[in-house]
Amino acid sequence: MFGLDAANELLQLLWRNRVRTALTALAVSWGIFLLVILVALGRGLENGAVHDFRDDAVNSIWIRGMKVSLPFNGRAPGRKVQFKNADLLALQRRLNGIEHLSGRYYVSGNFAVSHGSKSAHFDIRGVHPDHVFLEKTLITDGRFINPRDIDERRKVAVIGPLVQKALFGDQPYLGHEIQIRGVIYQVVGLYDDEGGRGELSRIYIPISTAQLVYHGSDNIHHILFTVGEASNEQSAAMEQRARSLLSERHGISLADRRALNINNNLIRFQKVSEIFRWISAFVWLVGLGTLLAGVVGVSNILLISVQERSVEIGIRKALGATPLALVRMVLSEALVITLLAGYFGLFSGVALVEFARPWFADSDLVRNPEVDLKSSLIALAILVSAAMIAGAAPAWRAALVKPIVAMRSL
Numbered sequence: 001m002f003g004l005d006a007a008n009e010l011l012q013l014l015w016r017n018r019v020r021t022a023l024t025a026l027a028v029s030w031g032i033f034l035l036v037i038l039v040a041l042g043r044g045l046e047n048g049a050v051h052d053f054r055d056d057a058v059n060s061i062w063i064r065g066m067k068v069s070l071p072f073n074g075r076a077p078g079r080k081v082q083f084k085n086a087d088l089l090a091l092q093r094r095l096n097g098i099e100h101l102s103g104r105y106y107v108s109g110n111f112a113v114s115h116g117s118k119s120a121h122f123d124i125r126g127v128h129p130d131h132v133f134l135e136k137t138l139i140t141d142g143r144f145i146n147p148r149d150i151d152e153r154r155k156v157a158v159i160g161p162l163v164q165k166a167l168f169g170d171q172p173y174l175g176h177e178i179q180i181r182g183v184i185y186q187v188v189g190l191y192d193d194e195g196g197r198g199e200l201s202r203i204y205i206p207i208s209t210a211q212l213v214y215h216g217s218d219n220i221h222h223i224l225f226t227v228g229e230a231s232n233e234q235s236a237a238m239e240q241r242a243r244s245l246l247s248e249r250h251g252i253s254l255a256d257r258r259a260l261n262i263n264n265n266l267i268r269f270q271k272v273s274e275i276f277r278w279i280s281a282f283v284w285l286v287g288l289g290t291l292l293a294g295v296v297g298v299s300n301i302l303l304i305s306v307q308e309r310s311v312e313i314g315i316r317k318a319l320g321a322t323p324l325a326l327v328r329m330v331l332s333e334a335l336v337i338t339l340l341a342g343y344f345g346l347f348s349g350v351a352l353v354e355f356a357r358p359w360f361a362d363s364d365l366v367r368n369p370e371v372d373l374k375s376s377l378i379a380l381a382i383l384v385s386a387a388m389i390a391g392a393a394p395a396w397r398a399a400l401v402k403p404i405v406a407m408r409s410l
Contacts, residue, residue, distance in 0.1 A: 021337065024301045028294035028338055029345030032383060035287030036349025036376050042283045044360060044369030046276040057134050059230065061239055062263040063223040063246065072253040081250050081259050083220040094245060097227055097238055102128035104222035105210045107181070113203065114179045115167040122163055123202045124180060126210025134224045135193065142174050142189030149206040158189035162201040183213055227266065235266040291383050298334050299390035334391035335384065342380045350376070
């Protein structure tokens, strides 16, 4: 099947029918090329979606009070749900399974943060020590907020790298002071965050300090907690228990889904993963359909080839060629076309994806598209196998040619 004479004969055959061979090879290479591109785009879309979860704990639940939309127990709708420190304590005591828990207080207003003669505007947030686990904050120097800061309402701050660069430049910052809305804070830590520029220009202070200095009450704007290694079902159950507890404390009907805005990242991540499993299946369905079109083309060209070579096949059989030798002769044509064309399509697809990757490195929609080479090689193997199977019928037809019938057409 792969001897030198057989290879030379096969090449001559393909060259004689070069236009037909080229068109068939184009269909095959286009199928594998399209599959590679579709798989890469699907992976890029998935990477973009997963990238949205990069700086938040995937197993976290975020709760924010909104406006009550349904009357309940004689209380009218329209009132704002305002969380307090007691709500945080109630969740901590009554909701089993909480791993890390933090409140968040937003210091609102357009005001400058200054150090010496330098000043700039930054996002200020009051948080608890566990907040470091909820936004995957990495402390690169110093420390984060600790329980003693909360208990003593200390005026300490943990700054992002953009804050450090704007206010201190190359000068030392740990232990130095910054002024936030007329109040002096000591910088005790520097953090890093994968969330991008907005996440790197924040200042974290103890939530007890923020409540006292900027509002004079124990209001909390956001409640966040993680659920450890809970499953999706357990996380959903904890979300429901948290909703029930807070609804009970604030006089809210459980049917009022607008009063509490609850974001369960674990459930969201599971839904996103499920969507991309369907997208992946669809991509493979489309890609394999395109490959099938190429396989059908190979089968058709082999049928035509066998018909055109019926006299030659008859002479070969008259000279002693066995049916198995004729089958190998026909299948070798299918193998060469699909293997070479498939490899060319695979190489072209990979080259295009690698060339385009830098353009999508920071994209939010299609991020860092990549080729699953293992899957692509499996697809190529499937293509070659399918082409060989498709060529079995023409090959068997060649083996059944009767020499006397074939030679009558001379």
